[in-house]
Amino acid sequence: MTRPSDPVRILVAEDDPDDQLLLRDALAEARLANQVDFVADGVELMDYLRRKNRFASLAGSPLPGVLLLDLNMPRKDGRAALAEIKQDPVLKRFPVIVFTTSQAEEDLVRSYELGVNSFIVKPVRFETLIRAINTITDYWFQIVRLPPIPESAP
């Protein structure tokens, strides 16, 4: 269990380094106190959540409170990762926000069917991106009550 005063950790699954940079910039401009971790694809994401391989050292540290998930990623894409998370008895309680450039209706529908909590199309303009980040953090960290966060997945 983590202390309520600790800012919740944000995990971003995003393969594009440019997008990572822009997100970092936006998060910085939004002046968030939350720590943000990045993983580059679905495989890394699952390793991170399960504290395996490269992320074994994180064992014991708290899991992130919110996951921003890109759908189009190499090795294992966001759709497969989302399906896996939502089938996991512990991980399925985390809010997952799809954060993608895809505007395809089938992606939208499929994501909600898999149990995603929000579906956000990446804003084109940086200003909008900052606004979106602010809205997301406001909503998930100020308004919404999140489930208790376990130390790590089983």
Next chain:
Amino acid sequence: MRLREIEKLAAALGLAILLGVSFVAYRNTLQFIDDSAWILHKHRALGGLVELLSELKSAEIGQQGYLFTGDKRYLEPYRDSLDNAERLSRSLVGRIGSTPEQQQRVASLSRLLAAKFNDLSRLVEVRRNRGLAAAQALLDPDADRSLLEEIRALADVIKAEEEALLGQRTERARRVARNTLWALGIGSAVSLGLLLIAGYLFQSEIARRRRSEEMKARMLVEMDRVHEDLREHRSRLEELAAAQTKELQRSNQELEQFAYVASHDLQEPLRKVQAFGERLERKHAADLSEEGRDYLMRMVKAAERMQGLIGDLLTYSRVNSQGRVFAPVDLRQVAEDATADLELAAKECEANIVINDLPVIEADGMQMRRLFQNLIENAIKYRAPERAPRIEVVAADAEDSTEAAESRPDRACRIEVRDNGIGFEDEYRERIFGMFQRLHPRDAYPGSGVGLAICRRIAERHGGTLTGTARPGAGAVFTLILPVAQPKGGHQP
């Protein structure tokens, strides 16, 4: 004249000739029989005349014998001959004398004969009763001879006349017989000929019919073969068409896939250009010169435009692949919704938009809304600067509005979007529906040039058409023809 009729006529003619010939032959034969009887009769009569003269001579010889000898033995042949002569003389009347002259002659002859018989009998009486001298005293040889000669001469005349008649009659009988033979011969020949002709014609008619029957049978076989060939060709063509349709659908799908992927993947780097351009502008504008800031602005604007183009391309490529199922759609409601979306733009230029009563059809409501929105938006965008836009959406009369057509499953409705804007030259009526086609410079009228292409693609997905007509400066009319009902399975590839 048809062969059948010739044939009938020949047969009828043959029969008629045969009947005619038979009749003539019958009549001639009767005549011949008649003539023959007459000739026989005449011959007998003439024979009688000759016999008469001969009996007369015998009687005279007998009488002379008795007169000079007184021997009674002469009397018996004398009496026989006289009896015979008298009998023959009586029978002459009626047997000879077919003409009045001849009858007269016969009468004269009878009288002369009677006189002669009388002379003979008288002398015999005198000789028997008064003796030879008395008889000789009565005997006048000259008168006697002259009477006899007179009888002979008259008999000769009668005989000659009768023989002449007989000759004529015989000649006639011979002629009749000859004519009959000729008539029979010619008639038989002609009718035989006609019957042969009729038979030949009949035969050839039968042969002709048989040939035509055979020909018909051959033609039927040939036609069957041709039908079979046609069926084969058609099914091959249908297969080919189906294969081509499938190929076309596949290539269409590939194209859409390509357009989708391309536009999607193009968006990624573009978004970066925009985002970093913005970052540059926001964080480092102060470090740039005036010129640098101008370049940056142009770059960001170009990227924005490209964003729009890609978005439209994406929309265009997804008309077919992302279309919804067809359901009953109230086009009037849809057009009003589309107008509501454009309320701001419409208010700005004081546009008067009139939506008339439109039909309910089976369609993709979202796409219909987009279609009307694009058309109305265009009408507002290309308004004439000197007048407030007036836009009218009306259901025009379809070509066929009879009751029978109303219930047809392939019934179509015709909707027009009319405006009073700047219109366009007629030569551009097709070009305006092309992808990225523009008629005006971008700074005069913004837009990607895909709007109408999307509209037409939507119409086509519904199995309909979209065309435009206009006159420069006099407004444009866009005509939408859409089927009222959609076939099962829709038009989606």
